[in-house]
Amino acid sequence: MNTPWKTGLSLALTMAISYTVCTLLYVLWPVQGIAFLNALFHGLDFNRLQTPQDFGVMTFIGPLLVLTVWGAIAGTLFAWLSGKLHDKS
Incomplete structure (x- = not known):
């Protein structure tokens, strides 16, 4: 059985890893990072x-x-609400 806090922890770790990779890429290639954002947001x-x-x-x-704590809270809340909406304990 998957408990809500495990989903929250999964989201928190995913956000932490994603942010770390994004930061590393930006530190290594800042000009290309800004160019990517410009392209991603349509100029x-x-x-x-x-x-x-x-x-x-x-x-x-x-x-x-901040992202890790937010991910833990949002993921836990999401899993709890999802369980309630699907009539799971």
């Missing part, structure tokens, strides 16, 4: 969002924690 100019500030550990950790 919206993300170049203005680039700052001259270096990307540091705290710039990574803060959003990582």
Whole structure:
């Protein structure tokens, strides 16, 4: 039986891994990352969002924690609601 908190943990870990990979790709290739965002959002100019500030550990950790906690809460809530809607305990 899959409990809601396991689904929440799965989403949290998925978000943490995805964010880490995205960050690594952006750190390695920032120009290509911005170009990809421009293409992904139909030409919206993300170049203005680039700052001259270096990307540091705290710039990574803060959003990582927020996304992970949010994923855990959202995934747990989703699984709980899904179980209720499908008449499962």
